[in-house]
Amino acid sequence: MKIAKYACGSTDHIVNRRRFLSGVAGSVATTGAVVGGLGTLTQGIAAAEIQRRDMRVVVFNMHGGLSQLESWDPKPLTRTGGPFRAIPTSVPGIHVSELLPMTAKQMHHLCLLRGVNTSEDDHGKGAYMMLTGRRQTPSAEFPQIGSVAAKMLHDDQTGLPGHIVVTPGGGGGRGNEAAYLGPKFSSIQLGGDKPPQNSNKPDAVSDEAEKRRHEIRRKINEQFLNQRRSAITDAYTHSYEQALRLMERREVFDVSKEPDSAKQRYGSSDLGRQCLMARRLLENGVSFVQVTHSNYDTHNDNFNFHIEQVGEFDQAFATFIDDLAQRGMLEKTLVVVLSEFGRTPNINLYYGRDHWSKAWSIAMAGAGVQHGVAFGKTNDEGTEVIDGQCDHGDIFHTILRAVGVDSSQSLIVDGREVPIADPAAEPIWKVLA
Amino acid sequence: MIDLDIQKSHVIHQWKADSPLIACRISPRGDQCVSAAQDSTLQRWNIPGGEKVVLKGHESWAHALTYNTTGDLLISGGCEGRLIWWSIADVEPKAIRTIDAHQGWIRGVERSPDGQTLVSVGNDRTIRLWKTDSGEKLAEWSAHDRHIYSAAFHPDGVHLLTGDLMGKIHVWKLADRTLVRTLDGSTLYGPNPGQAAEFGGVRSLAISPNGTEVFAAGTHKGSNPFGAVHEPLLLRFQWTDGALTKSHVCDGIPGGLLFRACSLNDATVVSVSGGSTGGILLFFNATQEKEVHRAMLPNIARDMDLHAATGLVASAHHDSHLRISGLFA
Numbered sequence: 001m002k003i004a005k006y007a008c009g010s011t012d013h014i015v016n017r018r019r020f021l022s023g024v025a026g027s028v029a030t031t032g033a034v035v036g037g038l039g040t041l042t043q044g045i046a047a048a049e050i051q052r053r054d055m056r057v058v059v060f061n062m063h064g065g066l067s068q069l070e071s072w073d074p075k076p077l078t079r080t081g082g083p084f085r086a087i088p089t090s091v092p093g094i095h096v097s098e099l100l101p102m103t104a105k106q107m108h109h110l111c112l113l114r115g116v117n118t119s120e121d122d123h124g125k126g127a128y129m130m131l132t133g134r135r136q137t138p139s140a141e142f143p144q145i146g147s148v149a150a151k152m153l154h155d156d157q158t159g160l161p162g163h164i165v166v167t168p169g170g171g172g173g174r175g176n177e178a179a180y181l182g183p184k185f186s187s188i189q190l191g192g193d194k195p196p197q198n199s200n201k202p203d204a205v206s207d208e209a210e211k212r213r214h215e216i217r218r219k220i221n222e223q224f225l226n227q228r229r230s231a232i233t234d235a236y237t238h239s240y241e242q243a244l245r246l247m248e249r250r251e252v253f254d255v256s257k258e259p260d261s262a263k264q265r266y267g268s269s270d271l272g273r274q275c276l277m278a279r280r281l282l283e284n285g286v287s288f289v290q291v292t293h294s295n296y297d298t299h300n301d302n303f304n305f306h307i308e309q310v311g312e313f314d315q316a317f318a319t320f321i322d323d324l325a326q327r328g329m330l331e332k333t334l335v336v337v338l339s340e341f342g343r344t345p346n347i348n349l350y351y352g353r354d355h356w357s358k359a360w361s362i363a364m365a366g367a368g369v370q371h372g373v374a375f376g377k378t379n380d381e382g383t384e385v386i387d388g389q390c391d392h393g394d395i396f397h398t399i400l401r402a403v404g405v406d407s408s409q410s411l412i413v414d415g416r417e418v419p420i421a422d423p424a425a426e427p428i429w430k431v432l433a
Numbered sequence: 434m435i436d437l438d439i440q441k442s443h444v445i446h447q448w449k450a451d452s453p454l455i456a457c458r459i460s461p462r463g464d465q466c467v468s469a470a471q472d473s474t475l476q477r478w479n480i481p482g483g484e485k486v487v488l489k490g491h492e493s494w495a496h497a498l499t500y501n502t503t504g505d506l507l508i509s510g511g512c513e514g515r516l517i518w519w520s521i522a523d524v525e526p527k528a529i530r531t532i533d534a535h536q537g538w539i540r541g542v543e544r545s546p547d548g549q550t551l552v553s554v555g556n557d558r559t560i561r562l563w564k565t566d567s568g569e570k571l572a573e574w575s576a577h578d579r580h581i582y583s584a585a586f587h588p589d590g591v592h593l594l595t596g597d598l599m600g601k602i603h604v605w606k607l608a609d610r611t612l613v614r615t616l617d618g619s620t621l622y623g624p625n626p627g628q629a630a631e632f633g634g635v636r637s638l639a640i641s642p643n644g645t646e647v648f649a650a651g652t653h654k655g656s657n658p659f660g661a662v663h664e665p666l667l668l669r670f671q672w673t674d675g676a677l678t679k680s681h682v683c684d685g686i687p688g689g690l691l692f693r694a695c696s697l698n699d700a701t702v703v704s705v706s707g708g709s710t711g712g713i714l715l716f717f718n719a720t721q722e723k724e725v726h727r728a729m730l731p732n733i734a735r736d737m738d739l740h741a742a743t744g745l746v747a748s749a750h751h752d753s754h755l756r757i758s759g760l761f762a
Binding site for chain 1: 473
């Protein structure tokens, strides 16, 4: 992991030359001319900053590899189509699998990308690519989208972490997804719909005692940091302060506070509760939430498994989208449904589908992406992309652009520029609103 | 009647369709067999000639097939929820009745012992009874908490059995549709909790011709269901009280699942295992836990049917072949 050397020198504070110039360009574009000197320029950047900080990202990670044929790109009555039919959606001309009846009614909010080709059929590598926008190499480690979103979008004043990963079970502790951004931007991991582990103050510790303990800790830290400050020590201090604020806002994680009607609409599944949790977190200022739905690695009995899994997803996801739209949150929240890859058009001997990255689909909704569209196309049997091909790098750029982040900018790490997204890729401009 | 010898079972015919096969049934007279394929068509095959006629009508796969008693009608149930009656004995069989019968997959269609009634079950967790000749719906009731995978009429004509994903086997009194008892087939529900997905189910139900034993087929030991690592399992129950009398297991079939089981007159069960270990005919009787005989088939099997009077077993295969085996020398 690369450690930023503060000069002030935190990467938090560094905006590189390209980003600065892009800010200037943005200001020029807004005002039509450079007038009013640096003060006006600063105001322009600040306004954009404020707007950007309102944006949120939610990723549904369909762990194991969701079948595009049983979800976003059905091919009924073909050799590869399987037993499920396609159903119409709220957008004329766009059909999805019959396993998504509720989601079909939300299609006017969605943007399907049906031309994804990532050419990587390994679970770990595929997941890395989709979450970092880059291929994995031994020479460099890149932050995941959650860490980047937390860095670029999050307002620490919320008292909540900027990057939360909700896992199906277990959980607790912190992730390790931030790479050169530093551990401060790694995730807090929640196990299901439960608050972070150990976020309750023990009853035996009085408020006064708790206060004194932290005063002592801060004093000692201060002495140490005066001489040996680093990204690690900052992350350590930040974690403590974040934990304290998080304890004060513990009720945000309490899904039981939701009315029964909401719980019913989201469904009784783990995913339903996680979606409800995600909505609460977003409402309260968390910039990035990743929800994991497991598992889709269906080499065997693909169709029975997808009935169960996609059925569960459909209710929770459709309700989530509808809920965000009803609350006016969708305009500022980008929702992305992705996997590490799709599944083979070919149906194997055990009614299974294997790993397939040459032609698959993801779905997006909200923020700055178009809605009610399907971009990209596969051939009749879904074996190859014939229009609108994109890959993990393009998708990563698009996610950032959709929430107002200039994905062409770089950060300064150890004195060198590191582009936040792969410079060899670019946003899928056609899907951006 | 032919002298059956399961030890001598061997493939005597194989005929190829245009798409991988998923289901098959032999006609009551044993003179034809119908298969269903992944291209949503059905095929009628003459036995022994193998002449093929393709039937088109379903908009999805048809896992559920049954003939009427005389063999004039075939009733097929598709994953689109549709029941189709076919004039199957005609030179050019036609769909003579189509009913949107279920929401979602139909997984089982069976005829009653007197042939007058059909039962259909599926993913909408509902049991529906139909008049075989007219297609009139006689009854329907919600019956299970999860998808219903299989059904079978008891030879007494009074009871119906249905089995679901979780391994619950309900015994119903047909006259008033009351639940008489539930047999515990929960060992057939075998997901790996780490994979966080449902798996297993009562894939097939069969009853001995004298009505004294009930058989439930499927899989267990699902250490990695996503990777097709699970073993075949056949449960044998006593009809009178529903007690489990034997769990039939097999050695050396780490990737097996029993898609269907049928009973011979002596309550020897013929079943077919598909899955990553291959296609295998397995024979079980009451004397031992393990199978009494196994016969490898040339390819993964997905379904089978038994015509006891002629000793013929049909099997539907992934390599698009319908195979007819003989249980005789």
